[in-house]
Amino acid sequence: MSDDILDHLARDLKPAKPLSVKALGIGAAVATVLAAVYIFVLYGARPELKALLGGDFSIDPMAWFKPLLFIAIGAGALWSVADLARPEGRLRLRTLAPLLIALGFVLVALVADLFARGFGAFRNIGDPSVLCVLTIVCGGGAGLILMWRLWLRRAATSHPGVLGAMSGLAAASLMAAAYAVHCDRDTPVYILGIYGGGVAIVTAVAAVLGRRLLRW
Amino acid sequence: MRAALGGDADAYRALLGSLRPWLVSYFRRRLKGADSEDLVQMTLLSLHEKRHTYDPASPFLPWIAAVARHKLIDYVRKSGKRVHVELDDDIVGDDSGGLPADLARRDVEVLLAQLPADQARIISLHKLQELSIDEVSATTGKSPSAVKVAIHRGLRKLQALVGGKPAETADE
Numbered sequence: 001m002s003d004d005i006l007d008h009l010a011r012d013l014k015p016a017k018p019l020s021v022k023a024l025g026i027g028a029a030v031a032t033v034l035a036a037v038y039i040f041v042l043y044g045a046r047p048e049l050k051a052l053l054g055g056d057f058s059i060d061p062m063a064w065f066k067p068l069l070f071i072a073i074g075a076g077a078l079w080s081v082a083d084l085a086r087p088e089g090r091l092r093l094r095t096l097a098p099l100l101i102a103l104g105f106v107l108v109a110l111v112a113d114l115f116a117r118g119f120g121a122f123r124n125i126g127d128p129s130v131l132c133v134l135t136i137v138c139g140g141g142a143g144l145i146l147m148w149r150l151w152l153r154r155a156a157t158s159h160p161g162v163l164g165a166m167s168g169l170a171a172a173s174l175m176a177a178a179y180a181v182h183c184d185r186d187t188p189v190y191i192l193g194i195y196g197g198g199v200a201i202v203t204a205v206a207a208v209l210g211r212r213l214l215r216w
Numbered sequence: 217m218r219a220a221l222g223g224d225a226d227a228y229r230a231l232l233g234s235l236r237p238w239l240v241s242y243f244r245r246r247l248k249g250a251d252s253e254d255l256v257q258m259t260l261l262s263l264h265e266k267r268h269t270y271d272p273a274s275p276f277l278p279w280i281a282a283v284a285r286h287k288l289i290d291y292v293r294k295s296g297k298r299v300h301v302e303l304d305d306d307i308v309g310d311d312s313g314g315l316p317a318d319l320a321r322r323d324v325e326v327l328l329a330q331l332p333a334d335q336a337r338i339i340s341l342h343k344l345q346e347l348s349i350d351e352v353s354a355t356t357g358k359s360p361s362a363v364k365v366a367i368h369r370g371l372r373k374l375q376a377l378v379g380g381k382p383a384e385t386a387d388e
Contacts, residue, residue, distance in 0.1 A: 005257055006232045009264045015223035016268040086269045087282035156266035158286050216266060216286075 021082040024151050028078055028174060031143055032071070035178035039135075043182035062186035067177040069105070070195070072098040074173035080166040081147075085155035091162055099169070106196075110188035122189055129194045135179050136198030140172030144206055147171060148213070156216050164210015165203050172202035218272045232260060234319065235280060242284055251291070259287045275323035278378055327374050335370040342367055 045053075048063035076098030083089040147167055157163040176195050185194075220228035239259055243252035262283050270279050324344070328336040334356075341352045342363070353360045 003233075005260060006229060006236070009232060009260060010225045010229035012264070013220065013223060013225045013228050016221050018221060018272060019269050086271065086279065087266070087286055088278045154268060156262070156269040156283070156286075158282055158289075216262065 019085060019151070019154055024078065024082055024147075027147070027150060028074070028170065031146060032074070032174045032178055035139055035143070035175055036181050039178050039182045043135075043179075045181055046184040048184065049181060060186070063184075066183075066186060066191065067180040069102050069191075070173045070177035070180060073102050073199075074170050074177060077166045077170035077173060081152075081163060081170055084157050084159055084163040084166060085152070087156050087158055089157065090159065091166070106188050106192050110192060113188050129185075129190070132179060132183055132185075132194050133198040133201075136172055136176050136195065137201050139175035139178065140168065140198070140202040141205075143171035143175055144168055144202065152214070155214060157214055160214035161207050161211040163214055165207035167210065168203040168206025169199065171206075172199040217267070217270055217276050221267060221270070221272060231319075232263075235263075236260070239284060242281075243288065246288060251295075255284075255287055255291055258291075259284045262287060273326070275326050275378060276319055277323050327377055330377060331370050331373060335366050335373075338363055338366045339370045339374075 046063060048060050052063070076095050080091055080095040083092060083095060144167060147170075152163075152167055155163065176199055179195075217231060220231060236256060239256045240252065243255045243259075246252075247255070259280075263280065266283070270276065328340060331339070338352055338356060338358075341347045341355060342349065347355065349360050349363055352358075352363050356363065358366070
């Protein structure tokens with residue numbers, strides 16, 4: 001092999017901006033706040049949060065716990081994305097910990113609810129569930145497209161499918177956190193089935209897309 | 217590589233030149249065929265296109281080893297050949313013969329900087345300047361057993377930083 005390719009690459013060299021984890025984090029935080037404002041303005045806040053704005057702090061803990069739960073999952077997934085985006089990166093248990101802990105919480109709550117109310121825990125899922133899934137899927141999808149355009153397509157991962165899945169999980173979880181500003185359905189079945197369903201759809205689609213688009 | 221990210225073409229040319237023999241030996245060892253030259257070229261092209269994914273605060277060799285490994289796996293998938301690919305790539309193992317010494321030295325500095333200053337100094341004295349445990353103990357004013365513990369823990373931490381499995385270090 002001649003030195004031509006080395007000379008050619010060196011001649012072609014332009015300053016390259018390193019892939020910035022900080023930019024990913026700031027972008028995700030801004031997008032989540034914008035999504036929450038969108039939900040607040042168009043859908044309206046859940047009554048407890050309205051009361052909170054009115055100075056009533058004696059609110060149902062789920063009003064803040066639910067968004068926090070999804071922010072934790074989203075942040076963990078985003079951390080995985082930052083790791084996996086480099087060739088030497090891999091999926092590590094500590095970045096999945098928020099997801100596993102959150103799943104554990106919801107499952108324990110589900111079992112407790114089943115013991116307390118029997119199959120009543122599955123009733124009264126109600127109308128807004130379609131809206132919930134649609135919002136998480138569409139908002140998460142929009143977030144994913146934004147992440148792809150601004151950050152993800154510069155990645156060089158050794159695990160395209162996993163990076164895709166983690167990106168989808170991050171985008172959809174943060175959208176779910178924003179949607180939780182509006183939604184006052186807090187039963188474990190609802191969180192696992194409806195929120196979880198929406199997040200799972202985006203994660204699965206992103207994993208499939210990742211395997212194709214994140215190759216290099 | 218840091219200079220290359222900033223656009224220093226001479227430093228970049230020197231880096232590519234010093235990497236090539238290592239890449240040639242990396243692929244030859246695994247492919248035992250003529251395609252290794254193509255893979256070296258493909259890896260250098262990938263290095264060029266994806267150079268922004270190198271984190272300037274991290275060691276460089278695990279990054280380029282991962283790029284080479286990715287290209288190798290990609291090639292094997294497409295060609296259907298069987299080759300030997302480590303699940304956990306050990307870049308300082310049998311490939312060390314062709315490792316560019318200046319790159320390795322710089323990586324050691326980056327990694328040592330991530331340890332507490334005391335620990336980094338002890339490891340540097342014992343492993344790089346090759347002082348004995350007693351000499352390190354005399355230089356630093358710490359007891360020989362404290363020096364041994366610092367080296368043992370420091371090396372484990374360094375292994376964790378480069379993604380290796382913490383192994384027993386035999387020479388303490």
